[in-house]
Amino acid sequence: MKKIFTVLIFLISILGIAQEEKLSQKEILLKAYFSKDSSDYYFQQAKNKLFSKSDSIHYQYFKFFKNDELRNKDSTLYYAEKILPFYLKNDSIQNIEYIYERLHYLYKREGVYEKALVYNQKLLDLSEQQNKLGKTSKYLTDKSTLNHDFENFEEGVAIGKDAFLTALKTKENQKENIIYANNAIAINFDDWHKPDSAIFYHQKNLDLIKKQEDSLNYGFVFNNLGNTFLKDKKYQEAKKMISLALKRNLEKGNSYNLATNYTNLATIAYQENKNDLAEEYFEEAKKHSDLSNSIEKIRDVIQQEAWYYKKTGNFQKALELQEKFYVLKDSVFQEERLAKFAELETKYQTEKKEAELATTRANLAEKELDLERKNTIIYGSIATAFIIGLLGYLLYNQQKLKNKQLHKEAELKSALVKIETQNKLQEQRLRISRDLHDNIGAQLTFIISSIDNLQFAFPNMEQNISQKLKNISEFTSKTICELRDTIWAMNKEKISVEDLQARISNFIEKARTASPNTVFRFQFDSEKNKQYEFSSVVGMNIYRIIQEAVNNALKYAEASEIKVHIEKLQQQFKIEIIDNGKGFVLAEVELGNGINNIKERAKEIGGEAEVNTIMREGTQILILLPVLDENS
Known part of the structure; x- marks a missing residue:
């Protein structure tokens, strides 16, 4: 959804430069794109207002994206073929990138992975040319998932790690790119039968999406972790994670992810012998896999249904579904297509290495020329440098000795100041404690003595006055005790455990x-x-x-x-x-x-x-x- 929104913003921006009298065409094209029931009508209206080649390209550009949204494969490819030459000729990088991206996902949905890889590589080349690390990380992640879908798990992990390292260097959308790269690595490890490694990368993602608003955008993280638990037969943990994913994907309305959620929940249900619930989940899974138009999702539902019917003893139904699964799988994994996919990957790696080698050779040649020029300067400078270095060394040693001496003198002065300060503080504490003891302590003792003498001198005084005098005497005695405690603490810079005890x-x-x-x-x-x-x-x-x-x-x-x-x-x-x-x-x-x-x-x-x-x-x-x- 985010990608579609980005494309729409760009569509509006390119039309914004049109002349004032063509604003109505812009409005019509936007209505055509957003309309569900009247799209054809608005496109016809826009077609009637074409006045130039640029108008025609804009019109076809909208048709391309609308057909892709409606999953009209043939029409999407038709309009792509119409508009791509124009944008390539005019070097319209952003338009080219949007088209390549749509074609990449179209072929990925169809399970034509070798063609998806072609457009993925074109996208990588564009992002590397522009030094856009965020885009490079994104397209490397897509390449990792392509290898996963084609069951090249080891290669998928390696490319996913490249995507992660690239994401770390980015500033914009860094967190998003890291999450997608971690997910690509994890699902490759998962289907490579390495659950501990898969859980490690899924857990890294869970740590990144602690906020509720974040987790809504990344429901697949919960589902894929649940899928790993499911394969490890940890059904309760799996159900908890997949249910969290389902809640988020229902809110987002993502059929591709919902198909996965319901397929996994159906599998858990029939493994727990809850067959009625399993069939309900399978119906939802089939509905959403059809809506997603993804061969991968349709194939996954059929495979799980086949295993379900085999488990429940309906072998005829299981056989029918298994055959249907193999037909879909063979359409993806034909030997010719496997070879083509491998050939494309090898070609890319070879071209990449040749480019790196050519760059290295050019750098070496340039360095050799630089070296020759520098040698003529270096040899003439060695004697001067040696003399200057020797003088510098002597001066440095002299300064070093001087600094060392100054440092020692400073340390000594600092130590003397510290000792003097501590002595003064201790003297001040002792003086204050003597004053407290000799003056305030003596005065409080005099108060107690005076009160006792009053009580002795007036034995018949009223009881309430006598009691008040007694209270004053007790309070004064308590004050003397507290004063002694304070003097005890003041007389000590440190109080040991034994002193306190x-x-x-x-x-x-x-x-x-x-x-x-x-x-x-x-x-x-x-x-x-x-x-x-x-x-x-x-x-x-x-x-x-x-x-x-x-x-x-x-x-x-x-x-x-x-x-x-x-x-x-x-x-x-x-x-x-x-x-x-x-x-x-x-x-x-x-x-x-x-x-x-x-x-x-x-x-x-x-x-x-x-x-x-x-x-x-x-x-x-x-x-x-x-x-x-x-x-x-």
Whole structure:
């Protein structure tokens, strides 16, 4: 359909240059082409308006394409013979190419493969002359399928691979050309009884047509993969693929492909002993093979029907169909035609090699002349070049030594700057941590002491005020603990696995003291990873995540058991905090209570946090952190 549309665009463009008074002829010819019932009437109207040879050629050009569309072989060939000399004389490459293309497909449908090969070769010559790699790939693919239809499978594979390599060099329609080339290779391998190779190339195509809109244009990929499964007696896989192809081809209305789909589905049905279904599919296959006018499709349906009737015991019908099949096959594979096909292919290869040889000889002769001219210059230049080279070598060595020295000096300076920067950062961290400890820590301790003194000095104060003071004291104590944790992290450039384990263990012990009725289980698989170190930021965030998760479990979950498990996998650190508390429904709860805080902390250090919870069964918080570098 795409080819027909391209041709129509060209037909309109060549008529667009006509004079103003001939626009009516253009409209009539277009109506003649598109009309189904009144085509002859409009063509007669256009014929009455012929005023020049150019008008006649345009008229016959439309007649050629209309007859080809209607599958009127004799009329198509008649008009081709009329218009080709004109276009060849005027070197109208695009018109010639369209005509050759139609004649190529006409003879391919008829099963006259040696003539189809002639026009295929003409198309290849035209595309190579114009250096149109996309067209060359397309026509090589057609040549590969011709060899397949003529059962030259090894040659078909080789030509299909040439088509694929050519397609890789193209920019326009590259994906389309690659898919068609892969398909040609695959069907040759398939009928060459090499299913693994066929499936390999079909699978490459499936990877290329993942988008739904793409797959509609390439239903044959699914069918041909299904056909390979069918031959390997994998009927379910075959049925799945062919059904996908059928759905797409019904939407596209492609009789040639539909004939193949229904033939394959009929074969699967009778192999599964679903004979009524098989006969329904055979009827559809015959209808579409007749509509396609393809000898190949008609022949395939007859062969499968013959095997079907043989399987069901109707040997008389099977024999009739088998004889009909052999008549069609013999019409394609006569010895004379086989020889002609081989002769044409050999002639093409010989001409190609002779052309390459002639080009090589011409290039060699030109190179010899160039060599003689260059020799007179070269010998006179050798001495000068030697002297210049020697001077250059000495200068190069001197510059190389200088550059090497400069490079070493730069490296040394860079190392000194880096060390100095690290020392300054460490000094700054220590200074800040001392200030926090000496100033803010002392002030918070003073606040706690003052609150305790107030409670002692006023033993009879109101209970609500006493409770508030107690809360402030507890909050301040907690702040001091967090401040100490922060100072601990700031004092370290790196935090080792053992440091982190000790810190978390200390926190778990405090939690156990604060909640004696809760069982805590802490497992840290650190023996094999003692040398691993985190940055202070990563280590502190891990500690805070565990602290937040445990506090949540104690405060909200009413858990009787809390488990903390840290494990280093091959490429990840896995952290789990699991409780057996009351749980909650994620979809119905706003992620407060520190869960958002946990997720943000995990994200900040390049990890992911996942919350899994079930009502009345408990909650799991899973943190996965990447292991980037053993020294990170």
